[in-house]
Amino acid sequence: MKKAYLFVLLVAAIAMTGCRQSTRVSSPDKTIELSFCLHDQVPYYSVIKDGRQVLGTSRMGFDDHKYTMVSLRSSSKNELWETTWGEERIIKNNYRELQVTLRDEQNELMVVRFRVFNDGIGFRYEFPGEGGSFEICNENTEYCFTDDPEVWTIPWRTPYYEGLWEKCPMTALRDTVCSPVTIEYSNGSYAFLHEAALDDWAAQNFYVADGAEPSVFPVLGTYLTPWSTGVSVYGERGKTKSSWRMLILADNITELAASRLMLNLNEPCKIEDTSWIQPMKFIGIWWAIHLDHYSWCYRLLDEKGNVIGLAPKHGATTENMKRYIDFAAGHGFGGVLAEGWNEGWDGDWTSNLASFTTPTPDFDIEYLSRYAKERGVQIIGHHETGGNIQNYEQQLDSALSYYDRLGIHNVKTGYVHAKLEGKEWHKSQYGVRHMNHVIRTAAANHVCIDNHECVMPTGLCRTYPNLMTGEGVRGQEWDAWSTDGGSPAQHLCVLPFTRCMAGPVDFTPGTFDFSNPIHPETRVHSTLARQLALFVTVYSPLQMASDMPESYMQHPEAFRFIEQVPCDWEQSHVLDAKIGEYVVTARQDRHSSDWYLGAITNEEEREVSVDLSFLDKNKNYTAEIYRDDSQTDWQQNPYKIVIEKRTLTASDTLTLTLKAAGGAAVRFTEL
Numbered sequence: 001m002k003k004a005y006l007f008v009l010l011v012a013a014i015a016m017t018g019c020r021q022s023t024r025v026s027s028p029d030k031t032i033e034l035s036f037c038l039h040d041q042v043p044y045y046s047v048i049k050d051g052r053q054v055l056g057t058s059r060m061g062f063d064d065h066k067y068t069m070v071s072l073r074s075s076s077k078n079e080l081w082e083t084t085w086g087e088e089r090i091i092k093n094n095y096r097e098l099q100v101t102l103r104d105e106q107n108e109l110m111v112v113r114f115r116v117f118n119d120g121i122g123f124r125y126e127f128p129g130e131g132g133s134f135e136i137c138n139e140n141t142e143y144c145f146t147d148d149p150e151v152w153t154i155p156w157r158t159p160y161y162e163g164l165w166e167k168c169p170m171t172a173l174r175d176t177v178c179s180p181v182t183i184e185y186s187n188g189s190y191a192f193l194h195e196a197a198l199d200d201w202a203a204q205n206f207y208v209a210d211g212a213e214p215s216v217f218p219v220l221g222t223y224l225t226p227w228s229t230g231v232s233v234y235g236e237r238g239k240t241k242s243s244w245r246m247l248i249l250a251d252n253i254t255e256l257a258a259s260r261l262m263l264n265l266n267e268p269c270k271i272e273d274t275s276w277i278q279p280m281k282f283i284g285i286w287w288a289i290h291l292d293h294y295s296w297c298y299r300l301l302d303e304k305g306n307v308i309g310l311a312p313k314h315g316a317t318t319e320n321m322k323r324y325i326d327f328a329a330g331h332g333f334g335g336v337l338a339e340g341w342n343e344g345w346d347g348d349w350t351s352n353l354a355s356f357t358t359p360t361p362d363f364d365i366e367y368l369s370r371y372a373k374e375r376g377v378q379i380i381g382h383h384e385t386g387g388n389i390q391n392y393e394q395q396l397d398s399a400l401s402y403y404d405r406l407g408i409h410n411v412k413t414g415y416v417h418a419k420l421e422g423k424e425w426h427k428s429q430y431g432v433r434h435m436n437h438v439i440r441t442a443a444a445n446h447v448c449i450d451n452h453e454c455v456m457p458t459g460l461c462r463t464y465p466n467l468m469t470g471e472g473v474r475g476q477e478w479d480a481w482s483t484d485g486g487s488p489a490q491h492l493c494v495l496p497f498t499r500c501m502a503g504p505v506d507f508t509p510g511t512f513d514f515s516n517p518i519h520p521e522t523r524v525h526s527t528l529a530r531q532l533a534l535f536v537t538v539y540s541p542l543q544m545a546s547d548m549p550e551s552y553m554q555h556p557e558a559f560r561f562i563e564q565v566p567c568d569w570e571q572s573h574v575l576d577a578k579i580g581e582y583v584v585t586a587r588q589d590r591h592s593s594d595w596y597l598g599a600i601t602n603e604e605e606r607e608v609s610v611d612l613s614f615l616d617k618n619k620n621y622t623a624e625i626y627r628d629d630s631q632t633d634w635q636q637n638p639y640k641i642v643i644e645k646r647t648l649t650a651s652d653t654l655t656l657t658l659k660a661a662g663g664a665a666v667r668f669t670e671l
């Protein structure tokens with residue numbers, strides 16, 4: 001129960017922040033202290049951790065509004081809550097809150113709500129009142145750093161966030177960058193700057209507002225993704241709230257990965273009965289399309305758009321889907337995705353107005369949904385909108401009830417187009433509103449969403465756990481067709497601390513055949529063992545195994561790990577890592593006492609020593625180890641893998657050699 005107490009504060013502490021008077025609020029363990037003040041009618045805040053100034057006096061507010069103080073109120077919370085699915089079953093939510101009510105020069109109220117946790121801070125802006133619209137062009141929130149840390153970022157215009165994250169000193173940032181930003185301090189501590197609960201607001205980006213010159217510490221400014229009108233946010237008094245601005249502060253990499261601050265800033269689950277939301281692994285008629293082995297389109301068109309015949313290798317056919325369903329049923333997969341199942345893919349599918357209730361003539365969806373159900377497998381639906389939002393919204397109810405009738409309760413959505421409706425950024429308030437409308441409508445129809453070309457996740461999956469996963473990443477599909485040869489091995493050693501910190505990711509690990517006849521210069525930069533490790537290092541409760549059944553059958557012993565690894569966890573720990581170099585992650589299954597471990601490295605071969613003290617101290621375990629062999633070489637000999645069993649306990653240390661672009665996966669079962 002929330003323990004709230006109201007008192008008007010007359011606190012007049014002398015701040016170290018440049019403000020004459022400030023109000024302070026500390027984390028429950030007192031290690032983090034946040035100060036707020038008004039100076040010349042402009043709101044400011046600052047943050048101290050363990051006595052060290054992390055953020056100096058940093059500006060807040062919007063446009064050129066001036067504010068006066070109305071009231072201060074504080075409260076606190078300390079609770080445990082249970083996730084519907086996740087990296088952890090039980091999460092602790094413990095913070096102290098300061099609610100600051102301000103009045104602007106037009107007599108309108110604005111609330112700044114701060115929360116200070118033991119692992120960081122969050123604050124959001126609220127606009128109380130009884131109706132009345134307003135517009136925001138610029139958000140003035142700044143982050144005044146007191147150091148020049150290194151930051152991992154991608155430029156804000158990166159299409160769908162599908163870029164390689166790069167590291168540089170904060171002062172060297174020349175471009176506006178996406179949220180989140182992962183910050184590495186020279187003393188080994190970390191910070192993570194992002195937003196939480198982005199519901200009806202514009203996604204934030206950051207730019208160096210000051211401090212691009214040597215000797216001046218950097219100040220990050222906020223750039224809200226605008227509508228095509230130039231306005232960033234259209235608000236309504238009494239309703240609109242910004243997303244939470246949040247900064248995780250961690251003493252080391254393990255603490256960084258363990259922070260649940262973003263989820264804690266989101267509202268509790270709003271779906272009463274969540275029994276229909278089921279984490280699962282799935283396969284799909286998908287990777288083969290990206291390799292040009294199959295096509296999405298059913299018909300061939302000439303340049304003028306006239307039908308000139310049937311596509312010779314349409315992927316989503318009844319026969320092919322049956323084959324995938326049989327394979328899924330025999331190997332522990334819960335679902336099968338079929339892309340190109342509906343009308344709208346012929347010709348330029350990013351411009352077509354797709355129908356979400358009309359299968360192609362060679363895809364008997366009624367029969368296939370019965371066939372799948374009899375085998376205990378679900379069809380994973382696919383809605384590729386090509387960014388045509390109005391076309392999709394017009395069909396949304398009928399598309400979802402069509403799937404509901406067929407027993408399809410998981411849908412991968414897609415928005416491949418530079419701009420939605422040809423003019424709005426995906427991460428503008430327009431795009432955010434649309435994506436969240438789809439999530440809510442899907443929840444009402446008992447449908448789970450895998451959101452591709454999404455807005456960067458912000459933890460809304462706590463409130464709507466039918467939002468299971470999303471893209472927003474340069475996923476494994478790039479290793480089928482990108483012209484740069486495929487993603488470097490480093491990429492997957494960066495993602496757990498950048499994109500993955502924002503929420504589950506549909507990266508699609510599990511490629512077992514690295515050949516690429518159409519683009520021989522492009523490939524997955526990986527050994528076979530590393531593909532297994534990714535099922536542990538990359539988290540998604542809807543976890544797709546990318547490859548085709550025939551590829552899995554080439555390596556049935558290695559495939560056993562994918563058959564067995566779960567995708568819903570009791571607890572998760574990054575045991576050891578260096579961003580961009582290597583990562584070692586251990587997770588305990590939510591439904592058994594088994595543990596799984598994944599270790600991967602970048603382009604460098606390395607040895608990792610894993611302290612197994614996370615295991616139950618009173619038990620012996622059989623460890624099934626899948627690792628690179630001394631002969632394994634990701635380019636010349638990638639399939640070479642050692643599969644061995646050992647008996648291990650919590651007091652052991654497991655030493656693993658990870659070859660370049662390699663890895664190791666381990667399943668621990670109680671003896």
Ligand code: NOJ
Binds near residue numbers: 339384452453
């Ligand atoms: C891009 C998605 O990331 C990919 O997974 C999908 O196959 C295509 N769009 C088509 O929807």
